[in-house]
Amino acid sequence: MDPATTIENLHEHIGNARDLREYLSTDLHRPRYHLLPPEGFFNDANCTIFWNGRYHVFYLGRMPNPNADEWLPVLDHSSSCDLVHWIHHPPAIKPLTDGSMPRGIYSGDAIENAPVPTLIYHVPGQGTCIATSGDNDLIHWTPSPENPVIPIPDEPREYHVFDPCAWYENGTYYALIGNKNSRAGYEGDATSLFRSDDCIHWEYRGPFYKSSRRWTDEVEDCACPDFFPLGDKYMLLMHGHRPYGMAHYYLGHYEDEQFYPEAHGRMNWQGGQLSGPETLLDDQGRRIFFGWIREARPWEKYGWASVMTLPRVLSLNKDGDLCIEPVPELEKLRINSYSQASVRVKADTEINIEAVSGDCLELQLDLTPRDATEFGVKVRRSSDGEEETAIAFSAIDARLKIDLTKSTLDDEVRYPRFTPQDEDDGERWTRSQEAPFKLAEGEPLKLHIFLDKSVVEVFVNSRLCLTQRIYPTRADSLGVSIFANGGEAILNSLDAWIMMPTIG
Incomplete structure (x- = not known):
């Protein structure tokens, strides 16, 4: 025992530790398996x-x-x-x-x-x-x-x-x-x-x-x-x-x-x-x-x-480019699996995946663009769409985007474009994270997504991983949907799991 610690203040420390654990456990944005x-x-x-x-x-x-x-x-x-x-x-x-x-x-x-x-x-x-x-x-x-x-x-x-x-x-x-x-x-x-x-x-x-x-x-x-x-x-x-x-x-x-x-x-x-x-x-x-x-x-x-x-495995693919994948050990956290068969997503429509919802999920999606100009998946979606985070591929711009426009109703949440010393004359804050990404001719879009409360990690065709924080405020912001704009897309497959917590 630290010489400066007495029985009396040790008991006080125990009480404070219990209070702190309880306080942190009530934060709905605190991850559970990271x-x-x-x-x-x-x-x-x-x-x-x-x-x-x-x-x-x-x-x-x-x-x-x-x-x-x-x-x-x-x-x-x-x-x-x-x-x-x-x-x-x-x-x-x-x-x-x-x-x-x-x-x-x-x-x-x-x-x-x-x-x-x-x-x-x-x-x-x-x-x-x-x-x-x-x-x-x-x-x-x-x-x-x-x-x-x-x-x-x-x-x-x-x-x-x-x-x-x-x-x-x-x-x-x-x-x-x-x-x-x-x-x-x-x-x-x-x-x-x-x-x-x-x-x-x-x-x-x-x-x-x-x-x-x-x-x-x-x-x-x-x-x-x-x-x-x-x-x-x-x-x-x-x-x-x-x-x-x-x-x-x-x-x-x-x-x-x-x-x-x-x-x-x-x-x-x-x-x-x-x-x-x-x-x-x-x-x-x-x-x-x-x-x-x-x-x-x-x-x-x-x-x-x-x-x-989450731990990621780095390697080189057959073309000598970087390959980024989640470690397979994470699969031991999977429970309550769900699989969705192929479905056509018509132009300018959205399909709710009623059987899949939650804030601690693993999702694997395989999508073919057909003639859609933009398509993807929405996560942490409220029932009326007031809150949602869209993960979208733009065929026109060849970009993979996490759209944060509606990810939260909390005005304190902000995503800076630049550090303060590098700000230009443009908007100080941004509402998306966008990465250059090209699909080869005939290549499907493969998204491997981990949701953990306020954390989103999106692995894209094993070549890219976008990392994002989101802070939905509504209790019903748990939904998942597929969408296509400007043309139709095909959801070839969707696999989903609830992820068991590893921390309290």
């Missing part, structure tokens, strides 16, 4: 690792600052043996409250293939730090007495010490440090390569790659980098702070300590909530992705915020 913090706020998936038969996910939770009326970022920790049921552990690394870490701990990574489980992370005002664990459950972590191993330089350098990631290869440690590099010709998103023989003494090697304005704008950055082999290529996955919060990536080749991008892709667009991505390699050789799903409502009065995506 990983999320037991309370409070978190951001960024960090330091994910498969170790001793368990999947470990670390993320930036918040702890009270005893020296100020504010919250300090702390490296929180959850783990699972099956990617479905999660348990919460004590914080892996807490910032010191002696004044040396006034802004807490920032993002980092688990060093892939390290001989000993090792975390590498950023401490504001200090630089890059490491910590190691010697127990099989990865509960106890010891920060290195040599921290910071890559200090923030006293004078400006071309590299920027910020979010790190690292890997161990042929007896050498490599680290990507920072989200920008100031060398001429490396404007835009960039990161810097460091190398070490002992993980303590690091040598700067230069910019790791060169971005191109045909793919990204100069204002974009390479925060929370994650670099790894994927199929016969390499992937550099990252978070972008501007012009709006996002996750994006490059595929390319890696040689002689340089990465050469060959393709660029995004994982969310204006109005979406995906950020802070991270991956791990499990014992089946799968590259498992996690990402931070942000809120679209002010979180302070609700007592919690942020959700982790």
Whole structure:
């Protein structure tokens, strides 16, 4: 027991904990089968690792600052043996409250293939730090007495010490440090390569790659980098702070300590909530992705915020493009299955699927456009359509859209187009998330949708996944319907399941 804790205030803490659990359980927008913090706020998936038969996910939770009326970022920790049921552990690394870490701990990574489980992370005002664990459950972590191993330089350098990631290869440690590099010709998103023989003494090697304005704008950055082999290529996955919060990536080749991008892709667009991505390699050789799903409502009065995506498997398809799929372990949550046979959806009509309703669902749909200009599915639909979220494919624009125009009656819910410093003369808020997406000749639209209270994840033909938060207010906003506009479409099949909760 903490020496400062007495029996009397221990009983008070128990009462407060019970009150908090009850308060959080009444929030109708709190997910039931996603990983999320037991309370409070978190951001960024960090330091994910498969170790001793368990999947470990670390993320930036918040702890009270005893020296100020504010919250300090702390490296929180959850783990699972099956990617479905999660348990919460004590914080892996807490910032010191002696004044040396006034802004807490920032993002980092688990060093892939390290001989000993090792975390590498950023401490504001200090630089890059490491910590190691010697127990099989990865509960106890010891920060290195040599921290910071890559200090923030006293004078400006071309590299920027910020979010790190690292890997161990042929007896050498490599680290990507920072989200920008100031060398001429490396404007835009960039990161810097460091190398070490002992993980303590690091040598700067230069910019790791060169971005191109045909793919990204100069204002974009390479925060929370994650670099790894994927199929016969390499992937550099990252978070972008501007012009709006996002996750994006490059595929390319890696040689002689340089990465050469060959393709660029995004994982969310204006109005979406995906950020802070991270991956791990499990014992089946799968590259498992996690990402931070942000809120679209002010979180302070609700007592919690942020959700982790469902685990996703990243791979390359036969064309060498990114393939994104939910982990099959989620199937164990399915109950009360329903299947819909093929049905024709006439032009400018909508068909309610009366047998399917709910706010914790898995849906699989196969649709053929015929001559429809727009078609798709509506979820969380009220009986009169006052609230609904439409997931639509536009054949004219070749775009997949989540239409948020009627997703809630709550005026506090807003989806920004840009960060405040990047706002233009247009509307500040958006009412949709839209992604470029093309169907090949004769290719059906295959939607794999997970609904979990306020979370919507839409996997599209295994090539794309849109991540969204919605906050319906009406108790009857549970319906599902199929629609077609400008022509007819065919619903080839629909399979639906209720998803069992994994948290209270």
